[in-house]
Amino acid sequence: MAAKKETYSEAMKRLEEIVSRIESNELDIDQLGEYLQEAQKLIKFCKNKLYKADAEIKKILEEDNEAQA
Amino acid sequence: MENKPLSLLELNSLVRRSITSCLPDEYWVQAELSDVRVNYSGHCYLEFVQKDATGNALLAKARGIIWTNVFTRLRSYFERETGQAFVSGLKVLVKVTVDFHELYGYSLTVVNIDPTYTLGDMVRRRKEILRQLDEEGILTLNKELELPVLTQRIAVISSATAAGYGDFCNQLLHNSFGFVFYPRLFQAIMQGEQVEQSIIQALDRINATRDNWDVVVIIRGGGATSDLSGFDTYDLAANCAQFPLPIITGIGHERDDTVLDMISHTRVKTPTAAAEFLINHVRRTAQELEAYEEVIYQEVPRLLQQEKQRLGSFVTRIPGQVQMRLQRENFRQEKFQNRMKTAWQSRLLQENYRLQLMPRLLSALQNRVQRETHRLELLTQRVDSASPEKLLKKGYSLTLLDGKVVTDASLLKPGDEVETRLAKGKFRSKVINK
Numbered sequence: 001m002a003a004k005k006e007t008y009s010e011a012m013k014r015l016e017e018i019v020s021r022i023e024s025n026e027l028d029i030d031q032l033g034e035y036l037q038e039a040q041k042l043i044k045f046c047k048n049k050l051y052k053a054d055a056e057i058k059k060i061l062e063e064d065n066e067a068q069a
Numbered sequence: 070m071e072n073k074p075l076s077l078l079e080l081n082s083l084v085r086r087s088i089t090s091c092l093p094d095e096y097w098v099q100a101e102l103s104d105v106r107v108n109y110s111g112h113c114y115l116e117f118v119q120k121d122a123t124g125n126a127l128l129a130k131a132r133g134i135i136w137t138n139v140f141t142r143l144r145s146y147f148e149r150e151t152g153q154a155f156v157s158g159l160k161v162l163v164k165v166t167v168d169f170h171e172l173y174g175y176s177l178t179v180v181n182i183d184p185t186y187t188l189g190d191m192v193r194r195r196k197e198i199l200r201q202l203d204e205e206g207i208l209t210l211n212k213e214l215e216l217p218v219l220t221q222r223i224a225v226i227s228s229a230t231a232a233g234y235g236d237f238c239n240q241l242l243h244n245s246f247g248f249v250f251y252p253r254l255f256q257a258i259m260q261g262e263q264v265e266q267s268i269i270q271a272l273d274r275i276n277a278t279r280d281n282w283d284v285v286v287i288i289r290g291g292g293a294t295s296d297l298s299g300f301d302t303y304d305l306a307a308n309c310a311q312f313p314l315p316i317i318t319g320i321g322h323e324r325d326d327t328v329l330d331m332i333s334h335t336r337v338k339t340p341t342a343a344a345e346f347l348i349n350h351v352r353r354t355a356q357e358l359e360a361y362e363e364v365i366y367q368e369v370p371r372l373l374q375q376e377k378q379r380l381g382s383f384v385t386r387i388p389g390q391v392q393m394r395l396q397r398e399n400f401r402q403e404k405f406q407n408r409m410k411t412a413w414q415s416r417l418l419q420e421n422y423r424l425q426l427m428p429r430l431l432s433a434l435q436n437r438v439q440r441e442t443h444r445l446e447l448l449t450q451r452v453d454s455a456s457p458e459k460l461l462k463k464g465y466s467l468t469l470l471d472g473k474v475v476t477d478a479s480l481l482k483p484g485d486e487v488e489t490r491l492a493k494g495k496f497r498s499k500v501i502n503k
Binding site for chain 1: 218219221222247248249253354357358361362364368369372373
């Protein structure tokens with residue numbers, strides 16, 4: 001679970017990196033496609049975290065619930 | 070008469086009359102509330118106590134009563150001013166009359182209350198706890214924790230039946246942004262004397278699975294003022310301050326912050342506000358993501374467009390460039406040709422001139438040769454006329470001593486052998502005399 005949180009932060013960090021490169025015009029036009037693809041994946045990953053219920057988390061919390069009951 | 074025993078009633082009447090005459094006024098008295106209870110008709114019965122400095126032994130005790138008409142007024146006044154329910158354990162300053170009833174005995178009847186005394190006492194107690202936490206270096210530990218980027222997995226400490234918990238969950242789960250939250254209830258008693266231990270136990274349960282949670286929320290339903298003294302204890306504060314996850318409190322009171330509020334990571338007033346706080350936190354994260362998304366989806370096409378324009382401008386510039394280059398080359402060639410022509414012409418002129426000079430040169434050379442031939446002939450003639458052979462033929466002779474011509478007779482000594490050369494032949498002779 002802790003690792004997943006890290007991944008969100010890491011994804012945001014990587015996005016920030018890509019954005020700042022785009023903004024400073026540092027990107028080679030050949031790399032643009034690759035970066036776009038990577039950014040899309042990262043955005044999707046982060047959005048899922050925010051907006052989609054994670055079955056794994058639910059399961060863990062339910063197990064925890066049962067243990068407490 | 071002196072020996073006639075009094076009935077108990079008579080004695081008690083005597084005590085009552087004595088008390089009434091000796092203590093006829095109303096008195097302000099400081100005491101701690103104990104065993105406070107309100108009966109069906111709204112009268113409040115309680116005990117006033119005074120403890121020693123350690124707080125363990127009782128030094129004084131008196132029964133107290135607040136009649137319903139007074140109690141209704143005083144309670145709302147007290148609770149409005151202190152934000153604190155009128156319950157056991159509070160220190161109060163009350164105005165009382167001292168009464169004695171033949172049947173019920175000694176009691177104090179409350180006629181007024183000064184809430185500022187209680188407030189002062191609560192503040193003093195909180196200050197004392199905060200000072201101790203500060204000395205131990207744990208006062209700000211929870212505040213120093215960084216709130217995770219995502220605060221979705223929420224361990225909630227509350228009582229299941231409290232409206233506050235329901236409000237909190239509703240607010241979270243129906244947030245207008247559609248964020249996902251995973252709240253889970255860790256039940257605790259949120260009222261009365263058991264608050265402290267009950268919350269500590271809930272914290273222990275959360276701590277056992279702490280990797281499963283991003284944040285802890287302690288909430289209590291709002292509404293009627295109740296006893297908050299349970300949130301003002303050292304043990305609870307110390308537990309919360311050192312808890313490894315950020316704690317958000319929404320204990321639902323309007324007045325002073327409890328010690329728990331002061332040491333928690335974030336303090337809000339109500340459970341709904343706690344939910345709002347968490348939603349807004351995730352909202353900020355989402356906004357950051359949206360900002361990145363915007364840049365990426367706007368900037369990348371813009372960069373591509375920009376690149377396309379650059380390419381376009383190259384294409385339009387190429388024919389112009391080529392033409393310019395050709396012109397330049399033409400010009401260079403013309404210039405070169407001109408230079409060649411000029412150089413060639415001047416060379417031709419030079420050569421022509423040289424060619425015209427040649428006959429003059431030839432005749433000059435011939436003259437020179439003739440002159441030199443003539444000079445040579447003259448010289449030959451002069452040489453010939455000066456040759457010894459010619460002189461010898463004329464009768465002159467040549468005398469030599471040891472192979473060298475003798476031109477001075479004084480250089481000869483008698484006895485020298487000399488050679489004499491004539492036009493024809495030679496002879497040797499000896500000098501006899503001079």
